[in-house]
Amino acid sequence: MTTQEIADRLVELCKTGKNLEAIDTLFSDKIVSVEALGDETMPAVMEGRAAVRGKNEWWFANHEVHAASADGPFPNGDRFAVIFDYEVTPKVGPQAGKRTRMKEVALYTIENGKIAREEFFYSM
Amino acid sequence: MTTQEIADRLVELCKTGKNLEAIDTLFSDKIVSVEALGDETMPAVMEGRAAVRGKNEWWFANHEVHAASADGPFPNGDRFAVIFDYEVTPKVGPQAGKRTRMKEVALYTIENGKIAREEFFYSM
Numbered sequence: 001m002t003t004q005e006i007a008d009r010l011v012e013l014c015k016t017g018k019n020l021e022a023i024d025t026l027f028s029d030k031i032v033s034v035e036a037l038g039d040e041t042m043p044a045v046m047e048g049r050a051a052v053r054g055k056n057e058w059w060f061a062n063h064e065v066h067a068a069s070a071d072g073p074f075p076n077g078d079r080f081a082v083i084f085d086y087e088v089t090p091k092v093g094p095q096a097g098k099r100t101r102m103k104e105v106a107l108y109t110i111e112n113g114k115i116a117r118e119e120f121f122y123s124m
Numbered sequence: 125m126t127t128q129e130i131a132d133r134l135v136e137l138c139k140t141g142k143n144l145e146a147i148d149t150l151f152s153d154k155i156v157s158v159e160a161l162g163d164e165t166m167p168a169v170m171e172g173r174a175a176v177r178g179k180n181e182w183w184f185a186n187h188e189v190h191a192a193s194a195d196g197p198f199p200n201g202d203r204f205a206v207i208f209d210y211e212v213t214p215k216v217g218p219q220a221g222k223r224t225r226m227k228e229v230a231l232y233t234i235e236n237g238k239i240a241r242e243e244f245f246y247s248m
Contacts, residue, residue: 076244104198
């Protein structure tokens with residue numbers, strides 16, 4: 001698949017809530033995932049598909065998603081950006097029970113036909 | 125200035141059309157600017173404040189800007205993203221006279237308190 005095909009497929013899957021299918025089919029085994037923020041239990045940098053899949057499973061299990069959009073892809077060479085916009089209510093943590101809008105920019109890097117790096121840009 | 129202060133200032137200046145002031149005050153002398161696309165007269169990669177300022181002057185001289193928005197900043201470490209959304213009519217080139225929407229993600233990297241790299245993600 002070309003970078004454009006991978007990018008289009010990722011957006012299509014995320015638009016329909018199939019984020020885990022995107023991880024299983026488009027991500028490298030050695031994916032590196034970089035959040036803007038992290039802590040001891042959820043470090044900002046995670047490596048490997050199992051860790052990244054686990055982070056996503058945790059997120060979906062612990063947020064009620066009222067609305068989600070994925071705008072893009074916005075390509076440049078072997079990278080592309082996607083704009084995610086969520087309306088969620090966290091089930092845990094200091095924001096538990098509070099409906100919140102979360103907008104972020106994600107940047108993906110392709111290597112050898114797979115997504116090898118994802119980086120998320122946002123404020124809390 | 126911190127990364128957050130630089131990011132907030134850049135967005136503030138771009139929201140009010142003061143893009144050239146942002147280049148003059150926030151950019152490194154050795155800024156590297158990376159477009160998604162380029163050609164012989166307007167290469168994708170440009171280096172140095174004079175070249176980047178010239179590219180911006182050319183763009184403003186050759187586009188009628190009907191509306192412009194800058195959404196962000198979206199930070200991660202020493203980088204931040206901004207979402208630009210323009211309604212423009214180009215004055216030159218194959219799209220001359222055609223009102224067009226241009227949405228792009230810009231990614232900025234800070235080094236030593238200045239913006240040292242800007243990268244733009246978009247499709248044409």
